[in-house]
Every structure is written in C-alpha cells, then in structure tokens.
Amino acid sequence: MNLTSIPFREKSAWITLGVLLVVFIPYFTFIFRLFAAEQLLAGAVLGAFVAATIFMILLEAVFHIALAIFSRSEPQDERDRAIELKSFRVAYGILAVTAFCAIGAIVVLALPYADLPGVPWLAPVFLSQIFFLCFVLAEVGKYLTQAICYRRGS
Amino acid sequence: MPKPTLHNQIRRLRFENNEMTQQQLADKTGVTRQTIVAIEAAKYSPSLELAFKIAAAFGKRLEEVFQYHSGKPVLRR
Numbered sequence: 001m002n003l004t005s006i007p008f009r010e011k012s013a014w015i016t017l018g019v020l021l022v023v024f025i026p027y028f029t030f031i032f033r034l035f036a037a038e039q040l041l042a043g044a045v046l047g048a049f050v051a052a053t054i055f056m057i058l059l060e061a062v063f064h065i066a067l068a069i070f071s072r073s074e075p076q077d078e079r080d081r082a083i084e085l086k087s088f089r090v091a092y093g094i095l096a097v098t099a100f101c102a103i104g105a106i107v108v109l110a111l112p113y114a115d116l117p118g119v120p121w122l123a124p125v126f127l128s129q130i131f132f133l134c135f136v137l138a139e140v141g142k143y144l145t146q147a148i149c150y151r152r153g154s
Numbered sequence: 155m156p157k158p159t160l161h162n163q164i165r166r167l168r169f170e171n172n173e174m175t176q177q178q179l180a181d182k183t184g185v186t187r188q189t190i191v192a193i194e195a196a197k198y199s200p201s202l203e204l205a206f207k208i209a210a211a212f213g214k215r216l217e218e219v220f221q222y223h224s225g226k227p228v229l230r231r
Contacts, residue, residue, distance in 0.1 A: 007186060007188045074186050077184070077185040077186050077189050078185065078189070078200070078201050078204060079185065079186070079188070079189040079192060079198055080186070080189075082198075150188075152197065153188070153191060153192050153195060153197045153198075
C-alpha cells in the first residue's frame with residue numbers, strides 16, 4: 001500500500017480512529033475496573049477523564065501536524081461531503097441504539113432496586129460513564145465508516 | 155431484476171483527449187483525483203453539476219459520457 005496515494009482525509013480518519021482506540025480502550029478498562037472494585041468515585045473519574053482528554057488532544061495535534069507537513073491537503077469535494085454525511089448517519093444510529101440499550105438496561109437492572117440505598121448501577125458517576133461510552137462508540141463508528149468508504153473507493 | 159447501473163466513458167475519453175490524466179481531469183472539474191478514480195470505477199455517482207462539468211471538460215454531451223441502465227428488460231416488437 002502506497003501511503004502517498006492515500007487521500008489526506010482517509011489518513012486523517014485513520015489517525016483519529018487510532019487515537020480514539022488508544023485513548024479510550026484503556027480509559028474505559030480503568031473505569032470499569034474501578035466500578036468492579038466498588039471504588040468508582042467522582043474524583044478518580046474526573047482525573048481519568050481530564051487525563052484522557054489531554055492525551056487525546058496531544059496525540060491528535062501531533063499526528064495531524066505531521067500529516068499536514070508530509071501530505072498535501074486538498075479542499076473538500078462532493079464525494080468527501082457524501083462520505084462525511086454517511087459517517088454522521090452511522091454515528092447517530094450507533095448513538096441512538098447504544099443510548100436506548102443503556103436506558104433499557106438501567107430500567108431493567110437497576111430501577112427495581114432504586115429504593116435500596118447505594119445501588120451502584122444508579123450512581124450518577126457510573127451513569128455518566130455509560131452514556132459517555134455510547135458517545136465514544138458513535139465517534140468510533142463515524143471514523144471507521146469514513147475510513148472504510150475511502151478504502152473501498154466509494 | 156438487475157439493479158439500475160450508471161456507466162461512463164471517462165477512461166476512453168481521457169485517452170482520446172491527449173491522454174488526459176485523472177489528475178488533470180480532477181483539476182478541470184474541481185474535485186480530487188480519488189473522486190475521478192471512484193467515478194471511473196462506477197463506485198461513486200457524481201452529482202448532476204459534476205457530471206456536466208466532466209462532460210464539458212471533454213466537449214461532449216452528458217449522455218455521451220454517462221449512460222444509465224434502468225435494469226428493466228427492453229420489450230422489442
């Protein structure tokens with residue numbers, strides 16, 4: 001595979017996809033380990049979130065600056081816009097499905113025990129991470145769709 | 155029933171026009187070379203505006219560059 005023949009926007013999509021996976025797989029692994037150990041506290045989550053955000057911004061900046069230096073940027077044309085629109089449709093679908101699944105799981109698994117004190121599934125910190133996971137999955141779906149569309153040449 | 159398909163003569167017309175490259179056609183029509191590659195391979199259907207620009211780049215009518223096959227059988231009497 002000749003890297004110079006890969007369009008700029010495809011490279012950008014692969015970079016962002018890679019950064020999302022590199023940053024958020026360890027992040028959510030850490031979060032769910034804390035939850036399993038019943039140590040999911042707001043301070044720990046906030047610290048992990050800030051660290052993940054900074055790390056992601058740094059990685060994105062470094063790789064995209066390198067991409068801009070070594071690759072020729074091209075203005076967005078109609079096919080780029082069509083691929084972007086398709087990726088947003090896929091991302092919205094993933095977000096809707098995962099969010100509804102999360103809501104359903106909360107209703108089925110946690111709400112029957114809502115009157116009991118200290119139900120971990122209903123802790124705001126845990127719920128926030130569940131919905132954040134839905135958002136991250138949607139973003140992964142978006143950039144994966146773009147990368148696949150460019151790779152297929154469609 | 156076969157799916158409707160859009161065919162094009164872009165590759166032939168490029169060679170007939172002083173062996174125009176895909177990049178040259180892309181520059182004339184204001185899109186990327188990858189878009190021209192995708193259109194030639196019938197993997198991407200251009201917008202009406204872009205189709206007209208491509209035809210104009212070759213000095214041809216639209217139907218001389220793009221052909222649409224509806225997939226419906228043609229009845230001959």
